[in-house]
Amino acid sequence: MSFQQKRRTQTAEYWLDEFAVHREDTERLYEWLVEEGEPRSLDDLAVRLMERRIQREELALAKGGKGAVYQPQETFEVGQRLVFPVYDYTGGEVLSVRSGENPRYGPFSVIQVQLEGETSPREFAAELIPDHVLKRSVAQLEEIEGVLPAKQLYELYGEGVGRRLRDTLQETEDFIEFDDHWFLRGLLPEVTPFHLNLAEALIDERRTPLTVTQMLDEVGLTASVKAPTWSYAMGYAMSQDPRFAKTGSGDEATWYLTSLIPAGVRDTPRRLEVAHRARGGEWLSRELLDFVSEIGDQADELQTAAAVPPGAVTSVSFFLNYPHRREGTVPMTVRALSMIERQPGERFMIAFVDKRSGERMPGWVMPAEGYAWGLADWYKQHALPIGSLIELSRSEDPQVLQVGFDEGKRRSEWVREARVVGERLTFSMQRKAYTCRYDKHQLLEEGAGEDLERLWQNPGGTASTLFDHLVGLFPELAKLSGQGLVNAKTLYSAVNLTRRSGAVPIFAELTRHASFDPVGDGNWIYDESLRKVVYSTPEEMSRRPSSHRQDLIVDRVFAYGAPAEDKNT
C-alpha cells in the first residue's frame, strides 16, 4: 500500500475515530494565538488545527519516499521505512521483528522501530487480526477523489474535533476560555481592582447595563493591546468577580451589578410559582379551549409547544392576572419570546417601550421561568386592573418589546372586589371606572393586597386540592349573579388571587366533575348533590349524564394539546 496515493485527513474515520489532540497541536495553537494577539473562537482554533494536520499530510506526500504508512495489520520487514501518521507523520525504520505474546490478541508480531528524532526504539503491533482504530482510516482512502479544504472538513467532522480540542484546552493551564473564545493566560492584559472598581462605579452611576466597550472608553486602554483583547480581559475579569452579572453574550453582551438586579429577577417571585399548570391531554370544550387561547397564560403552554421562528409573530395579547399585576411581570410564552432576540443565560435585559408615549422602561426576561419583569410602575401609572387586555408587540430593535393597551373613554363597570374575611376569600360588587379595554369576566379588584397575601398558597404547601378550592370559591362568586352562575374566566381570575394556576387545569376540573355544568356563554353552575361524581370518559364529559339541569349545554370535548384538525371533525 503506497502512502503517496492516500490522504487520511480526507476521511471520516480519521477525524471521527482516530483523531486525538496532541501536544504539538496545542503548541501550534499557542503560537498562533501569540501571533494573532487576540482571542479566537473554538471554531477558529479547530479549523486551524485541521488545516495544520492537512498541511502536514500534504508535506509528507510531497516529500514522498518516506515509506509505507504504518498499519497494525500489515507485515513488515527489518530495514523497511515506515511513516507513523499518529505521531505527526514521523518516519522510522524497522529494526527487528518478534512474535507477540498475549493470547488475548491471537497470533501477532511485534516490530521494533527507531523513530526519527528519538533516541530509543519503540515497539508496535504487526500482523494484528483483531480490530484496531488504525486499521480503519486508510481502508477507504482510495475512493477519495477531490481534496476538501479544512473549512469544509470542519463542517463535516468539526463537532467532534471541537469537542476534543475543548477538552484538551480545558486541561491546559496556558489557555483560558471566556464567552466561547479562547486566549492565552499569559497574554491577557492585567485588569486591576482599579479597573473593576471603576466599572462598578460606572454601572452604578448610570443604572443601566453597559457593554465592555462602553466601559473601556472610561476605564482607559493600553495602546499596545488590541481593543478586542482588552474587552476580553475585562469581560473575563468581571466574570470572575461576583459584583458583576452578565446579561447577554457576544460583542453586545452587557454587564450589570448583581446588587442592582431586582429581587423579582434574581429569584422567581412566589406568586409566579405555578401550582397548577397544563400537562396536555386535559378534556375541554371548544368554548373553553377558546378561552384558554384568549387568556394567554404561560402556565397553559405545553412543554412540547413548537418553537416559533423569529419574526413570525408581530404581537401577542394577554389578560392581566393578579400575580403578574402584583409582580409587575408579563407572561413570556413561546410566541412572546419569538419577538425578541433571545440571549443565552437564565436572564437577560430588554427594554419595554410604552407604545403610546414612547417611554422606555428597563426590563428583564427569564425565558425558562416564562415571564418578563419590569412593568409594575407602568401598571400602576395607568391603573390597569386585573382582567385588562395588554398587548406586547415587536419593535425594530430586537432587544425592545413594545407594550400597550387600548385606551378609550372612561366608563363605569360593576366589578367584583375581593376581600378576606377571617381565612376566607369573599367578593362583593363595587362600581369602578376604567379607561382600558378589559374582559368583564376577568375583571377583579383585589381589595387589600396584604390580606390576600395571608391566603396565598404556594406549590407544595398544605393547600386544598384545586377541585376543593373551586368548590369553596364558587358560592362566593355565584352569589353575585342572580342565577347563581359563574363564568369560567371569572373562576380563573379568582383562583389566581390566592394560588398560581393556568386556565387549563381549572377548566379541566369544571369539565370532569359532574357537580359543575355548563349552561352557555361560558357560564357554569354548581350542584352540591353531585360533588362526588366524576366523569371518566370524553363522552360522559360531553353529555354529562348525571346532570339535573334542563338548560345544560352539551358540547363535545377535546384533548388539550391534541393536533388542531381533531377539533374540526
Next chain:
Amino acid sequence: MKSLRPTTATKFHIDFSWWEKQNKDIRVFMRDLLCAECREQLASLPGAPTVDMIDPDTAEVTRVDALWEAIQACCSQNPSYLTPDTPILDGIFRVFLANGNKPLSVEQLHERLDKRPADVILRMLTRGQVYLGIKPVD
C-alpha cells in the same frame, strides 16, 4: 518547604513505592480482582509473567505485568468490577488499576465513580492514613 494542601484538582495515583515501603505485594490485591476466566489462565503461569499490551490508539506495544494487563483489558470490563456497592476507596483503587494508573484528580474520580461529592472523596484520601498507596502525584 511546606507542602501544598491537596485540592479537588490535585491528581492522585497509586504510589508503588508505598507498597514497597509497607512490604506489601500489590499483586495479591490485584489477583483478588481477576475474573474467573483470567484467574484460571494466569494460575498456570508461575512468578510474575509479563505480556505484550497493544495501545488502543497508537498500536504501540509495551511489556506489562500479565495480572495488570488482564485487569485492564478484561476484568475491569466486567460490570461486577466496580458496582455501586464497592467501598469508595476500593473503587478508587480499581479505577487506577483499570486505567493503567494514569493520574486523576478528585474531580475526575468523582465523575467516574458517580458516588460521593468531590470534597468528601478528597477528605477520605487526605485524612492521614494512606490507603492502598493512593497518594497525590509528586
